[in-house]
Amino acid sequence: MRLADWLVLCGSLGFVVLYGLWRGRGSDTVHKYLLAGKTMPWYAMALSIMATQASAVTFISTTGQAYVDGMRFVQFYFGLPLAMVILSATAVPIFHRANVYTAYEYLERRFDARTRALVSVIFLIQRGLALGITLYAPAVVLTVILGWPERVTILIMGAVAVLYTTFGGAKTVAWTDFLQMMVMTAGLLAALIAAVLLLPSGVSFGDVFTLAGAAGRLNAVTLPTDWKDRYNLWSGLIGGMFLALAYFGCDQSQVQRYLSGKSIAQSRLSLLFNGMAKVPMQFFILFIGAVVFVFYIFEKPPLLFQNTELARIQQPALAAEYLPLEQRYDAAFTGRKAAAEQLLQARHTDDSRMWQEGLARYRDAQNAMDTARSQGVGLVARAGGEKGLVDTNYIFLTFVTRHLPAGLVGLVLAVIFGATMAAISAESSSLATVSMVDLYKRHFRRVAPDRHYLNVSRLATVFWGCYAVVTAELARKLGSLVEAVNVLGSFFYGGMLGVFVLAFFFPRARARGAFYGVLAGEAVIFAAYFFTNIAYLWYNVVGCLVVVATGVLISRLERSSAPAV
């Protein structure tokens, strides 16, 4: 980190926070504090929704994913525009007209207090689990890449986000998200331009497509092979739609963003903008990963991008195993580079025979490099390091810190910090809202002055902020369980979505059916996890269908057993 990087990092973050606080001034009632007084224009909500969804891991992991596996991850977002249309037509007008602070408040109007409490608690567990990880995941990457102490990074990001969220409430969250999204776009655009400019002089922008494509890194649309295949056209369209319906329709961290809209029309426009912009944006981020892949065809990449684990296997005690592995990796890199040059020459001279020969050599060399990396991962495990190490999250930041010019590194780090703070502020604000509105006000103190509820909301925001910092600290000790916690978080969306589908589309569904439907849906999702191999995107579909089927069945039985009046 050079002086220019520090200036850009501190300057951009400082400006974003101060601007947000200035816009959020005067949030002196619960209505203004939790819903921004319903004054937000569509463009601010649209970018706030986008920033809330895009945590730091989205940027550092997505680019790494394209480097390792190609661009097929973009299909994960294909269901999002479908979900945005459905939510604009259904959830947005229903929530607005119900005049609610939270999505779960609506469930009591439609069903009963028990169903509202159950779904609120499910949300608090699910979002609470994710909160610490949102803070921890980028901190650990910054520690490995830059050597910054994890605790300091966690504290800085957590404290700043909680501070401005506590003071300014929903309005500050929305306007800081708005600016942070601008910084993110600028940072990623600059990183892409820099990556292209860093390519060797004989390699053009068009050559990027040739080389990335030849290595299978431009596979944006793939057809399904089996049910375990996570990202393909159908899992993206169907599974992705259910996931997006659940996330944007039932998760308070998103519902709160569009409930702050001036009108139904403004809220709808914010969702529809996301429906149109999200897929191209993810394509763009993945494409940066593909360009980084091409950059590392000409610049030797490390065997493993996680340098602490690489250092572990470079110890003299492991030299007998590591040195031959490194030699094989170096030879494969040299072979791939030569084959890439042959491919470009074949492309420029239109020589199909040379192309076919070069392609075969290129792919063999790529396979040899992948094999050497896998063997490196195995060596890490044998040396007492992380088992099944996945270093995808370290690829983009390794590229940024080692190759980008001064100033740009600071800008990319501002993207990482900003994305983390945007996610933390929206999540802690929504957790505070549900804690105050659905639990405290509903079950503990039903009548009190507005000022009292405002203070409780602020205290709840501080509580959830501190909770994020503490759980991020605990996550350090969880190690590889972090991934399990993330998977666990995805277990709850199917059940939550199912109860809202019952509420919106099944007018004859009753409270008892909704309550036991959610419990049945969750039981089936957990059973699917423990006893089947289906990809996690399908849990949302299965869970939702089970809630609806059980809810309808119980409601029908209840009606038929009720005495005729």
Place this chain on the structure above:
Amino acid sequence: MTEADKEPDREASREEAPPLLRTWRRLYFVVLAWLALLILLFYLFSRRFTP
């Protein structure tokens, strides 16, 4: 959380036409058509650059 606080929500729940294309149904169609176009373009992109 008083009644006065909830006053602006009546305004917020008012049904409005979208700023373009006159009806929401048309705007939804544009979003879905945009998705279909993107999938088609990405499919052609994948076919073009994956030998």
